[in-house]
Amino acid sequence: MTKARLAVLGSGSGSNCQSIFDAIDQGTLDAEVVLVLSDHENAYILERARKRGVPVELLDCGGFKNRFPDESQAALAAKLKGLGVDLVCLAGFMRLVKAPLLEAFPRRILNIHPSLLPAFPGVEAWKQALEAGEKEAGCTVHYVDAGMDTGEIVLQARVPVLPDDSPESLHARIQEQEHVLYPAAIRKVMGME
Template identity: 60%
Template sequence: MQTQAAAASFRLGVLGSGKGSNFAAIADACAAGRVPAQPVLVLSDVENAGILELARQRGIPAEYLPPGKFRTKLDEETEARYIARLQEARVDLVVLAGFMRILKGPFLKAFEGRVVNIHPSLLPAFPGLEAWKQALEYGVKVTGCTVHFVDQGVDTGPVIGQRVVPVLDEDTPASLHARIQVAERELYPACIAAIARGQLRREGRRVLGFPPAL
């Protein structure tokens, strides 16, 4: 059985901008022992983001850090503050959970190979915003979600794991998104657990050691 001390040894820093449903799934999986890790810090660029309250309810340190002058990314000074807080918390992995800012150069260098994200499509299909709506409008019969390492591009990093969600004839964007979110809350903790256990290895863009999409 995973001991509490062992679980605590792999430390997660979480960045989010919204309600925090994926964060809650990860934190609860950690607390239940299904993920051998511990969230030690939650940071948000939105002062009243729901993710901050969910963290505080679970006794996890949670902070609002103003995002700076840009709409879609962190400015250099702000990015340095995010890096500093995560380094002070000694995080092993940075988990993006609905964080709506693009991370660039210095941040990704500071945590090289240690930043993960989840996207609501089967990448490389439908990157960017409202991927579930893109999938529905395109007419695909299946979509899903993808956990990937973060690189300099937008939703272009190496794929860790994927889950397939069928597109039903009666689907609306809202109903399809809701089913994708259910899959996300299963996939993301499983991928983080595999990373924490050291089960994955990389060969170029290929990430090996995680079960194929179901």
């Protein structure tokens, strides 16, 4: 079987992208990242990819701060299809994916979210969990659909909320689990288990 061809989209530091790179290096993920894209030119995820010699690209979001226009998604879908991408991995990508990309990659777009979905969708889920007085938090890898963090769950990992947790300490522990969970979810979705 040939290696799974992945594209990673991110808006920030790219620590989950790094976990994918690490799993590939350790031989626990039979894949290659063929393109890393970001909607922010200074996002560290691009630097992580450059250091590995992985091609990077800045996404054209039409000048919109939060929207991901259909035309941009259609152009991206065509580019990824042309590269033979098997799976699109959202890693801290802060824009909603809609029809043009979803239709081009049905059940082939994953996202990782720092909560036990369906609880606490949206931004800063670890803060939402703390403010709600939860005893448990965690992370979820799910298929992307047209909603915000509403797609079918692939895998989850649980993280206890400790009595002295700050948002930062809880988030750091959730991220440790994310970095294990995302490569495992890719293996599951790509039938590598």
